[in-house]
Amino acid sequence: MYAPIAKSVLVTLVAGTFAYVIYQCVFSSLAVFPGPLLAKLSKGWRAYVTYRGRWHRDLVALHQRYGPVVRIGPNELSVCDPEAFLQIYRVNGAYSKSASYSVVKGSRPFDLAGERNEKLHSAQRRLVARAYSMDSTMNLESQVDELVTPLLRKLDDVAFSKHIIDLGYWLQLFAFDVIGAVSFSKPYGFVSSGSDSLGSDKNFFARLARSLHSAAWLMHAGWLFRLHQKLVVPLIGNLLAVNERNGFFFHFAQREVQTRKDQGGNDKDIVGQLFKVQETKEEL
DSSP states (O other): HHHHHHHHHHHHHHHHHHHHHHHHIITTHHHHHOOEEEEEHOOOHHHHHTTTTTTTHHHHHHHHHHHHEEEEEETTTEEOOOOHHHHHHSSTOOOOGGGGGGGHTTTOOOTTOOOOOHHHHHHHHHHHHHHGGGGHHHTTTTHHHHHHHHHHHHHHHHHTOOOOOOHHHHHHHHHHHHHHHHHHHHHHHHHHHOOOOTBBSSSSSHHHHHHHHHHHHTTTTTHHHHHHHIIIHHHHHHOOOGGTTTTHHHHHHHHHHHHHHHOOOOOSSHHHHHHHHHOOOTTT
């Protein structure tokens, strides 16, 4: 009784798979664009390549092999052309962000990084544009200059000791001190301590790297992320580092903003300017 049913199911699956492959490779509107076969059939290929951590190199290699336009998914193209860049990323353009960004957006109504609605994104961008303008940035230059001297002093100490260091790590420490200074008028003291310990978190950069890596590949496996959020999280808790963006890092930013608001003071830093905008624009 079950043998004919199983056979029918198997035949249907094989026929469906064959039809899908033929469609994507021959009849799809993107079939004319070159690219890896697996990329044409599933976003799983992109998720796997990104998970390996070599997407930035693999993408360059793909364009070197296939040309300026490469098919990197069933419904995705990668374009490497300066003129196309201006067309795609122009203000109020016809191209919106893909559904991949839903993974990083979370439930916040204001999220410039993850917002897919172009009109809403443009409205949100206008609210914060002044804080990130050239004039505002120039006004914060002195705060950055004050952090250069401690960095050079630390590097001089290391050079004198003749120890081998990871310069990239030290520049990252400096970068976060700068972010703290220009955003909250409060450097985090990473350079002075020579460490990325922040409060109870002894490996802030490692946590950030795990979150970014997780987000990078899950953006191309949205179904897996949604399944995790609906089934895994309620039963056994979070297993994906990408949720740190809407968890640990979100609450960290909340605390920093509230502390900055409570202390008052400099209205020239980025958060201070955003507070001023918020006085007249409650949607911020």
